[in-house]
Amino acid sequence: MNVNSIVVLKLVLFIYWPWLVNSEGEQNRLLVNMTLVQNASALGAYCLDGSLPAYHLHRGFGAGADNWLLQFEGGGWCNDIKSCLDRSKSNHGSTRYMNKWEVFSGILSNNASFNPDFYNWNRVKIRYCDGASFSGDAKFYNGTSMLYFRGQRIWQAIILDLLPKGLGHAKKAMLSGCSAGGLATFLHCDNFTSFLPKNASVKCLSDAGFFLDERDIALNHTMRSFYEDLITLQGVEPNLNQNCTSTLYYPHLCFFPQYALPYIETPFFILNSAYDVYQFHHILVPPSSDPRRHWDHCKLNVTACDASQLNILQGFRNDMLAALRDFYQNSTRDGMYINSCFTHCQSETQETWFAVGSPRIHNKTIAETVGDWYFSRNISKEIDCAYPCDTTCHHMI
Incomplete structure (x- = not known):
């Protein structure tokens, strides 16, 4: 194969399978098989359709063999x-409809070059099949028709399945x-x-999960009513x-993070965009609030937003920062990374988690900031300047 053929091949891979090629070079995919929780039925823990819940586990090694990272899958609600x-x-x-193999990248990667602080931990992806953030x-x-709203039991069943596999004697852990x-x-x-040893170092990280209790542009509490x-x-x-x-x-x-956060006793890190795309499209400007579709172009391309629309978006950012003010000012154990990218979820994607071209605040990547926080x-605590000042963003729109 000549040099030109190799260049073309890499270009095709980058376009169609971006997890294989990034700014660090070629990265082999880590595919992890699904584990069904066979004992879940004893707890009445079922997915919406009655199927067994599941997770994907990739074992840690070396110095990370007794450390655990559990990652909840996302996917909206019903x-x-x-x-x-x-x-x-x-x-x-x-x-029954899920892929039986999942790609582990970003915070779930087992490659030290792409995930320097957690690559050798036991890493678990918890599959989402209840529609209420594992809480019903x-x-x-x-x-x-039968529907099982058993998210709370699914969470308990998965934890109980993992405890004898090593989670029960974890030295370090992060949810x-x-x-x-x-x-x-x-x-x-x-x-x-509460499930882990008293002497374990346990912390929690939310990525794109700080959903605001915010009125939409028609002044309705659309998200509050939905919840x-x-x-x-x-x-x-x-x-x-x-x-x-x-x-x-x-x-x-209390389903909204801003109201639950003051009562959480475990050290916590909040990773979020101040212009989170999901919240922009479903909380701030849901379709019901814009029947004449004045926001359609702005939703598809932020550079098409007019001055009035940008002002509303800046107001949303201000409201998010206001909701986080006490968390930012009064806590020494907690961490945060609030950037100004039009995106949603940044920890599982290699390009946004840790790569040459990853988003940065004060020249720090998300992975570096989370690692500095976890290991003290x-x-x-990083807060980005307002859009459009950040040139390192990976915008979704």
Whole structure:
């Protein structure tokens, strides 16, 4: 094969299989097989359609053999019977439809060059099949269709399955998650700590999970209403932080991270974009708030946003930073990385986690900042300047 052929091959790989080639050179994919939790039925822990829950485990080695990283998978939610029935027939509601092998990259990579602090830990990806961020405990049956809302039991079944596999004597551990999985990290952080040895170093990381309780552009609480329906349908409220629910007049608000965060006792790291694309499209400007579709071009391309739209987006960023003010100012054990990229989830993608061209704040990558925080090497609270100043971003739109 000549030089030109090699260049063309690498270009094709970069376009169609970007995990194989990045700025560090060629990286072989790490594919990890699925493990079904065979004992889950004893706990009544089922996916929406009644299938068994699952996870993917890649064993640690060397100095990381007794350290554990658990990563919740994301994938939105369902808040009514129709959407949950539809979900039950997809890879987000049934292990029957899931890929049996998952690519581990970014924070899940086993390559020290791409994941310097956690590459040799035991790394687990927890598959998402309940539609309520692993927090529901109910079921629905109308004579023909059965739906299991058993996210809380799925979480417990997976933990109990992992404890005898080494998690029970972990020396270091971190619970993390992306999107709806990032929200699950807020909901289960302290519970995770309760399963582990008292002398273990246990911390939690949420990636793109800090969903704001924000009015949309039509001044409606669209996301709050969505979560209310979800909580009622899936029986979530008893599984929310009891210190939070006993304090707030509306207990269901404790599903929002900004209200649950003050009651979390375990050290916590928040990784989020101040212009999170999911929140931009579904919380700030949901379709119901823009019937004439004035925002369509802006949603597809941020450079097409007019001055008024950019001002609203800057207001959303300000509200996120305000919601995080106490967390930023008053906590010495916690960490954060709030950048100004139009993106969603940055820890599982190699290009955004740790690579030559990764996003940076004060010249620090996400992986470096998270590692400094976990191992207490440095103060790890980074807030980016407002859009469009950051030239290192990997924008999704």
